[in-house]
Amino acid sequence: MSIQRVLTGITTSGTPHLGNYVGSVRPSVRMSLRSGVQSFYFLADYHALIKVGDPARVQRSTLEIAATWLACGLDPDKVTFYRQSDIPEIPELTWLLTCVTGKGLLNRAHAYKASVDKNTATGTEPDHGVTAGLFMYPVLMAADILMFNAHQVPVGRDQIQHIEMARDIAASFNHLYGEHFTLPEAVIEEHVATLPGLDGRKMSKSYDNTIALFAPKDQLRRLIMGILTDSRAPGEPKSTEGSALFQLYQAFASTEETAALAKAYAEGIAWGEAKQLLFEHLEREIAPMRAVYDELIQNPAQIEKILKAGAEKARCVATPFTAGLRHAVGLRALDSSRSGGPVAQNAKTAVPSFKQYRERDGQFYFKLLDAQGELLLQSQGFSNPRDAAQSIARLRRDGMAALDTLVEQLTTRADTARVQAALEQLAASQEATGSA
Numbered sequence: 001m002s003i004q005r006v007l008t009g010i011t012t013s014g015t016p017h018l019g020n021y022v023g024s025v026r027p028s029v030r031m032s033l034r035s036g037v038q039s040f041y042f043l044a045d046y047h048a049l050i051k052v053g054d055p056a057r058v059q060r061s062t063l064e065i066a067a068t069w070l071a072c073g074l075d076p077d078k079v080t081f082y083r084q085s086d087i088p089e090i091p092e093l094t095w096l097l098t099c100v101t102g103k104g105l106l107n108r109a110h111a112y113k114a115s116v117d118k119n120t121a122t123g124t125e126p127d128h129g130v131t132a133g134l135f136m137y138p139v140l141m142a143a144d145i146l147m148f149n150a151h152q153v154p155v156g157r158d159q160i161q162h163i164e165m166a167r168d169i170a171a172s173f174n175h176l177y178g179e180h181f182t183l184p185e186a187v188i189e190e191h192v193a194t195l196p197g198l199d200g201r202k203m204s205k206s207y208d209n210t211i212a213l214f215a216p217k218d219q220l221r222r223l224i225m226g227i228l229t230d231s232r233a234p235g236e237p238k239s240t241e242g243s244a245l246f247q248l249y250q251a252f253a254s255t256e257e258t259a260a261l262a263k264a265y266a267e268g269i270a271w272g273e274a275k276q277l278l279f280e281h282l283e284r285e286i287a288p289m290r291a292v293y294d295e296l297i298q299n300p301a302q303i304e305k306i307l308k309a310g311a312e313k314a315r316c317v318a319t320p321f322t323a324g325l326r327h328a329v330g331l332r333a334l335d336s337s338r339s340g341g342p343v344a345q346n347a348k349t350a351v352p353s354f355k356q357y358r359e360r361d362g363q364f365y366f367k368l369l370d371a372q373g374e375l376l377l378q379s380q381g382f383s384n385p386r387d388a389a390q391s392i393a394r395l396r397r398d399g400m401a402a403l404d405t406l407v408e409q410l411t412t413r414a415d416t417a418r419v420q421a422a423l424e425q426l427a428a429s430q431e432a433t434g435s436a
């Protein structure tokens with residue numbers, strides 16, 4: 001099976017809690033250890049600016065989240081672990097994508113619509129308090145994903161629409177400029193639990209009911225003792241259904257241990273005793289990671305170094321890829337060859353076309369299609385998009401003369417007359433439109 005690229009981002013706007021750990025960190029770290037997977041994990045600090053206006057909090061959260069992922073076993077040698085704002089190509093791609101994104105598409109984004117609906121309900125101006133950043137959120141997220149041609153994006157359910165938008169945006173770009181982007185898919189972990197918080201509602205910062213993942217041991221015990229239960233006395237049978245305590249325990253215990261607790265519930269275990277059991281289980285899993293976390297937090301320079309190395313690794317992909325995209329849209333050195341790279345086609349005037357694209361194997365390819373879309377030339381894979389673009393440029397410029405020198409790069413070649421006709425037609429249409 002070909003390598004699957006998996007990518008996910010974590011907004012640096014808070015302190016990781018048990019819900020983040022069970023729902024995102026733990027499954028992601030496990031996934032990153034599988035073979036046949038190339039993983040990209042990043043700290044979405046540009047996204048944080050949309051919600052957080054407090055610089056110290058953004059910085060602190062970035063440190064805490066980076067330390068959390070490392071403490072939970074993410075191996076920066078095995079995955080690409082970086083900070084979004086260390087990759088200047090991300091905002092650059094955001095702009096290229098912005099220019100092919102329908103405003104109407106963004107109008108339909110759930111988060112934006114929720115703000116508008118709230119304003120409308122209170123008779124306020126619809127966009128009151130809405131920044132352009134909130135409105136553009138899905139485009140920035142699309143740039144995160146498309147930059148690395150991710151196949152799979154593990155996210156929570158609330159993010160599915162954003163992945164669909166990334167697909168739409170990628171398809172618009174590909175349609176206009178050739179096949180540059182892989183269409184990503186959301187991966188929803190079906191069997192990871194949504195953890196309840198201290199009050200029984202979903203554990204969430206917005207409900208203020210969270211248990212910090214790396215709260216000191218004493219504080220962890222105190223928080224657990226404060227979990228809401230009903231008033232059944234010791235000895236009275238208790239129901240596991242709807243018991244936050246039980247669900248939390250289940251997320252950290254084996255099947256047998258969970259069954260044993262269910263039995264204890266039926267037999268009337270005292271709440272205090274059940275809470276003590278939960279505390280011990282949590283502590284068993286968390287304590288070793290907390291030790292690493294505490295040490296990392298004391299050492300921001302070490303984390304900074306890891307992130308900088310990760311950014312370098314990420315930019316080995318992002319820099320050449322963005323160069324190819326710049327070329328594709330026409331942001332080119334003025335003395336570079338007049339043509340080259342796929343040219344936007346007017347659908348009404350059917351002409352042959354070059355397509356440049358990236359395959360699942362990570363290699364860059366080009367092909368020449370005739371006006372009816374039939375394959376005339378197919379290239380081998382290139383490790384670098386510029387090599388593919390250069391061959392296209394030579395074919396455009398020198399026509400059949402270039403073809404003879406490029407035979408070794410081609411895996412498919414239709415008969416000479418058809419290829420020649422197509423190359424001549426292309427040259428003619430460029431003269432006519434003056435496209436460069």
Ligand code: TRP
Pocket residue numbers: 007008009010011044047140141144145153154155159
């Ligand atoms: N929006 C995501 C969240 O809040 C975070 C995020 C930003 C992200 N960029 C991404 C997730 C790219 C996956 C892929 O959860």
